[in-house]
Amino acid sequence: MKLNIALLAGDGIGPEVIDQAVKVSDAVAAKFGHEISWTPALTGAAAIDAVGEPYPDETHEACVAADAVLFGAIGHPRFDNDPSAKVRPEQGLLKMRQKLGLFANVRPTFTFPSLIDKSPLKRERIEGTDLVFLRELTGGIYFGKRGREDNNNTAYDTCTYTRAEVERLAKKGFEMAMQRSKKLCCVDKANVLETSRLWRETVQKLEKDYPEVEVSYEFVDAVAMRLVQWPSAYDVLITENLFGDILTDEASVISGSMGLMPSASLGEKTSLFEPIHGSYPQAAGKDIANPLATVLSAAMMFETAFGLKDEAEAIREVVNKSLAEGVVTEDLADGGKAYKTSEVGNWLSEHI
Numbered sequence: 254m255k256l257n258i259a260l261l262a263g264d265g266i267g268p269e270v271i272d273q274a275v276k277v278s279d280a281v282a283a284k285f286g287h288e289i290s291w292t293p294a295l296t297g298a299a300a301i302d303a304v305g306e307p308y309p310d311e312t313h314e315a316c317v318a319a320d321a322v323l324f325g326a327i328g329h330p331r332f333d334n335d336p337s338a339k340v341r342p343e344q345g346l347l348k349m350r351q352k353l354g355l356f357a358n359v360r361p362t363f364t365f366p367s368l369i370d371k372s373p374l375k376r377e378r379i380e381g382t383d384l385v386f387l388r389e390l391t392g393g394i395y396f397g398k399r400g401r402e403d404n405n406n407t408a409y410d411t412c413t414y415t416r417a418e419v420e421r422l423a424k425k426g427f428e429m430a431m432q433r434s435k436k437l438c439c440v441d442k443a444n445v446l447e448t449s450r451l452w453r454e455t456v457q458k459l460e461k462d463y464p465e466v467e468v469s470y471e472f473v474d475a476v477a478m479r480l481v482q483w484p485s486a487y488d489v490l491i492t493e494n495l496f497g498d499i500l501t502d503e504a505s506v507i508s509g510s511m512g513l514m515p516s517a518s519l520g521e522k523t524s525l526f527e528p529i530h531g532s533y534p535q536a537a538g539k540d541i542a543n544p545l546a547t548v549l550s551a552a553m554m555f556e557t558a559f560g561l562k563d564e565a566e567a568i569r570e571v572v573n574k575s576l577a578e579g580v581v582t583e584d585l586a587d588g589g590k591a592y593k594t595s596e597v598g599n600w601l602s603e604h605i
C-alpha cells in the first residue's frame with residue numbers, strides 16, 4: 254500500500270519525537286511491504302519565524318492532499334508571557350483543527366504492565382485502566398466570541414454549541430462504546446451551563462438508537478475526582494472541548510508519564526495523529542524527550558487512517574518490549590540507565 258503522510262513536526266521537542274515516529278513507521282512499512290511518502294510542512298512558532306503565520310496555506314494544502322497527518326507539538330515560551338503577541342503558535346493548531354474539520358479528538362488512557370508502579374497513583378487503583386476520551390475539538394469556548402470591553406478592563410470568552418455539533422461527536426462516542434464495553438459517560442456541567450444542558454438533552458435523545466449502550470451522565474468536577482480515585486470505572490467518555498483538554502492531561506498521569514499517551518483527531522476526511530503532550534521547551538534539542546506518545550500515535554494512524562491493524566499491533570508490541578527491557582528515556586528511567594530519544598527510536602525500529 255502507498256501511504257501519503259503530511260509530517261508536521263512543529264516546535265520544541267516536536268521535531269525530535271517526530272523523527273523517531275518516522276523511523277519506526279518506515280521500519281514497519283518495510284516489514285509489511287508498504288511505501289510511505291512523507292511530506293514535511295511548517296507549523297507553529299517555526300512557521301511564524303519562516304513565513305509569519307502559524308498554519309500557512311501551503312501546510313494546509315499538504316494536509317488536505319495527504320491520506321493522514323502526523324503531528325508533533327506546537328508552542329514556544331517566548332509567546333507565553335507576552336499577552337500582547339499578535340500571532341501565537343497555538344492559533345496555528347486551532348486553525349488547523351478547524352480548517353481540517355477535526356471535530357473528534359480520541360485520547361485513550363491505559364496502563365503499561367511494566368510501568369504500573371511509575372504512576373503516582375496506587376497500583377490497586379489504576380490496574381486495568383483502559384478508557385478513552387472523545388473530546389469535541391472544533392467548538393465551545395475555544396472558538397466562541399471573545400473580546401474586551403469597558404476600556405479594556407473586562408474580558409470575555411463565550412462557549413457555544415449547536416445541536417449538530419454535539420450530535421456528531423456523541424454518535425462517534427456511541428459507536429466507540431459499541432466496539433468496546435458498551436459503556437458511555439457524558440461529562441458536562443449541566444447543573445450550571447446551558448451548553449451542557451444541550452449536550453445532555455442531545456445525548457439522551459440518541460440513547461434509543463443504541464439500546465445496548467449503558468449511558469451515565471456525570472458532572473465534570475465529580476469526574477475529575479473519580480478519574481484519579483477509580484479510573485477503571487470508566488470506558489468511553491464524551492465531553493466538550495475545554496473539559497476534554499483539562500481531563501485528558503489529568504488522565505495521562507495514570508499511565509505514569511505524559512510522554513506516553515497518543516491521540517487521533519478525526520474529521521470528515523483527513524485525520525491527524527499527535528501525542529497529547531506539548532512542546533516541552535525545556536527539553537528541546539537535548540535528545541531526552543520520550544518519543545513513545547508520538548510512536549504510539551503513528552500506531553493509531555496505521556490502524557485508524559489506513560485500516561492496517563497488524564502494523565499498529567507490531568508498533569505497540571515493540572513499544573511494550575522496550576518498556577519491559579528498560580530501553581526508556583529519563584522520565585521513566587527511575588535511577589536506571591536513561592536512553593536518548595534517538596536511541597529509543599533506533600532500538601524500536603531495529604526490533605520491529
Ligand code: IPM
Nearest residue numbers: 327328343346347498529531
Ligand atoms: C492540547 C493542547 C492545545 C489545546 C493547546 C496547545 C492549544 O493543550 O492539544 O490539548 O488546548 O487544545
Ligand code: MN
Nearest residue numbers: 498499502529
Ligand atoms: Mn491540552
